[in-house]
Amino acid sequence: MSYFSDIINGTKSLLIGMRITGKYFFVNFLTRKDVITEQYPDNLETLNMFDRYRGEVTMYHNENNEHRCDACTLCEKACPNGSIEIISDKELNPETGKNVRYIVKHIYHLEMCTMCGLCIEACPQDAIQWGQNFHHVQYDRGKLTKVLNKPGSKIMIKTKEKK
Amino acid sequence: MILNIFTDIHNLLLGLMSAKAVHITELVLIGVAYLGIFAVLGLFLVWLExxxxxxxxxxxxxNRVGPSGLFQTIADALKLVSKELTGTVKADKQLYKIAPYFVITTALMAMALIPFSQEIQAFDINIGVFFLISVSSIGVLGIFLAGWSSNNKYSLIGGMRTGIQMISYELSVGMAVVTMVVLAGTLQISEIVELQKSGWFIFTGHIPAIIAFMIFMIAGTAESNRVPFDLVEAESELGAGFHTEYSGMRFAYYFLAEFVNMFIIASIAVVLFFGGWLSPFGITDAIPFAGLFWFTVKVIAVIFIFMWFRWTFPRFRIDQLLTLEWKYLLPINMVNIVLMALMVWLGLTF
Amino acid sequence: MEEFLTDRLKTQEYFLNMGPQHPATHGVLMLLLKLDGEIIQNVELDLGYIHRSIEKMCERDTYKQIIHLTDRLDYLSSHMNNEAVCLLVEDALNIEVADRIKVIRTMMSELSRISSHVLWWGVMGMDIGALTTFMYGFREREMINDIFEETCGARLTMNYNVIGGVRYDLHENFAKRVKDFITHFRKKLPEYDKLLSNNIIFQKRLEGIGYISKEDAVAYGLNGPTARGSGVSCDVRKIHPYSAYDRVEFEEILFPEGDSYARYRVRIREMWESLSILEQLVDKIPEGEHRVKTKAVIKLPEGDFLQRVESARGDFGVYVKSDGQKFPYRLKFRSPGFANLTALNKMAKGLKIADLVAILSTIDIVVPDIDR
Incomplete structure (x- = not known):
């Protein structure tokens, strides 16, 4: 008799499965309520990433185009992939009469970065921080290499300004 | 009304050329029209799926190209047309090139018999159902050839699986159809539909008809190589199965033919069990074109069930496929035919 | 007659290269199959297609830098991999981490486990041919990914563990999101059973397929859910409890059958257990610091160190030989997938190609974990 009970139980199990998928079909067909996908380029305006999202490394600049980076190269040393290159130079500070290191270019290779966050932890000045941008698509690999300090920017006079 | 249009065209052509030439021209016109239906239908079904x-x-x-993405498949077809036709070096070139046309041609031939409505049926012969079943099983040869000629092991396995599947499930489809033919007493499609004016066969034949319908649905899914019987393609096992080595439009032929075959299977089901173009209880008998509407609605409903299967069930293994056919469907089918014959003999049908 | 037939109808065994580009091999695994028709005579593994020499790279990296490389091994249980390295360094340096850190790590591990198993479930269905399960699995995975993204800042390669704690404190929404997930998932898990586990076709595809006995499982060094499907008790969370596993109650799931369906059920039941662990912890996260201060440059004392954790795939081990420098002298990852995959030939011999795909699925391999 197991022949017939097999058929009946088997058919029943198949119908139960069809009820599950059918339920989702009709809900989605009528109301689109269970649709879980993001309509990607359309929802760009409303798409907000979480605050902690690690999209890219950015350098904080205040309204006077000043940053906090003093070219200590700790981030360069902390980076496991060599994604950060720092080109710095020395300049005579007329007030103190000492040679002060300043940053010429903070080069960030996004194409090599694994978003591990060690550079940001290493930075004693909180000069670099996470940006939430995830639109990194480029046609040219070279465009992924970025200079983080903006042209003409200067180091902030240390006034303990918090970000 | 629709007949008037056809007669008008016929008279117009008669005015232009001799009767023999008119005959040939009309055949060509109908052929072109069916090719058009074939392409549109295939693309629509792909979109629907x-x-x-x-x-x-x-x-x-x-949902991007056109309203509700309706033109998406047209865009895809255009892309496929523009692609290069590649193939393996050691392929059996002749067979490799012919194979897709087997599938397309047989699908087209089967389309000729499908009664879209009372008036629209290209080819109404007295062995209609028999012709439909036999022609639609030739198409599998195309798949078999593709698997063999591609000279690819995945294709070969896919092709061999087709052979096994074809031999097994042709039986079930045929016997399920025979069960209904016992009830109808005719093979001509237009007559089968006319007979159902007093009640669709699935109701008049009740228990054996319902069993035959379930078997037909299972075997029909297998015939059109869809999940859970898509062992021929079995993308997680064989990559793409028999059409691994096909690209561009040759691949598209297979793809379209698969969907048109599904349409044909659904049409046979509608004709045999759900009264073809007839409206339920004859509510729209007076309205012209209503037959086309009801036929389409019924076919799409059956196709939806096929799709429901596809997006719910896992795939069979090859030996389980054979077990299902030879140990379950075939014996049940045989008993069912006898049952139907007894019912008809004793007059227990409604 | 028979001679005539054997003369004319010669059959031949043939080889089939399955992979490295094949949908069922979950990446770039290559299997060299020796086939007789559709029946598998022998399976030969050809690994190394995505070998990235991570172990060698670790030798030039500091211990802090190693952590982010472990994300890239078994990317579905990246949190557990991170945790293994952190626990190893903390043990070696006798850094005592607070209870809060332990609980956070445990919860994150269990969330990772669920998300890994959910993905496995979806892909399992796809390998067997039920394409819809993939999206249903992803629905739940998406919720977990959101939890991760909000707290850790990334969805897949979280890199959340640091030596001496975790990188950020828990986000304020964390507990609420986890509770939402638990109620959601408790409703959806029975649906998984109805859709796939109880399906007659699915059961017939898995039952009795890919059998491996308890003795063989031990001999091949199987671990994780794969071994527990053969009845081998091997849960590192039970044997060597780490983090907060000694304070939660959970059951080690064991099925003695040893076939594919047993392995399948182990994973489904493990999701229930993980849910219960989460439920026990979510209301009892202790207050405190999320991170202990460590030295800027971490140097391990000379010697050998080993740390095992239970990742979603099994027993993940890190072995470090240190010569007292800030880089490890030698580092070895013991990946669960590699050991599990070695038994594939034993399991699949004499079965069909379709069964091989099912077995590969129930072993639940992640190729970057195997190739490293």
């Missing part, structure tokens, strides 16, 4: 799959899978499916 993707859209339905989307809703089953908590997605939206194609």
């Amino acid at each position: 993707r859209r339905v799959a989307g809703f089953f899978q908590l997605r939206l499916g194609p």
